Amino acid sequence: MMNRENKKFPEQLRMWRKSRRLTQTQAGKVLCVSANTISSWERGKVPPERFRKRIAEELGVEESILFDIVPKEFNTILKTNRLERGLTQKELSDKLGYSVSTINNWENGASISEFAIEDICTFFGIEIQERN
Incomplete structure (x- = not known):
């Protein structure tokens, strides 16, 4: 697995998605959000708290590190x-x-x-x- 812990969330999300050869639409289905939401997260928007645990689990990065919270x-x-x-x-x-x-x-x-x-x-x- 790649070391993503020193990357910012948008980069980590993009790396996770591309490493699994997922489109933004497919990634959205995995994370239960729209392709537009994935796109906005990859451009730097921070996900609402209710999504963070699921995203962190899916990406395999600790939530506190992933979101620097x-x-x-x-x-x-x-x-x-x-x-x-x-x-x-x-x-x-x-x-x-x-x-x-x-x-x-x-x-x-x-x-x-x-x-x-x-x-x-x-x-x-x-x-x-x-x-x-």
């Missing part, structure tokens, strides 16, 4: 933990030493540095699995 998941973890503790973004920013706008950006999908992730994990007492 760990940062987004971490943004959700941050917001969930903040809300569970009843903290406002301002209160959390004061405790972590980051600006309110930075906390807000993180919760809305902005990338978070490894150092900031460590600070957040330490503050909330959570562990994140390493990705290799």
Whole structure:
């Protein structure tokens, strides 16, 4: 099997489809979507969450690697933990030493540095699995 783990999702999908000699229509049937959907995914559109597990299984690549979703998941973890503790973004920013706008950006999908992730994990007492 080809190593597709270091490729972006559109490339991985195209490589999977071509390696099996499938048209976009045939690939769509395998993944239960239209040929137009396959085409849009191959051009860079990210599939809705409800399709990701099936796609990852079919392509033989871990979902978190295929869609590079760990940062987004971490943004959700941050917001969930903040809300569970009843903290406002301002209160959390004061405790972590980051600006309110930075906390807000993180919760809305902005990338978070490894150092900031460590600070957040330490503050909330959570562990994140390493990705290799």
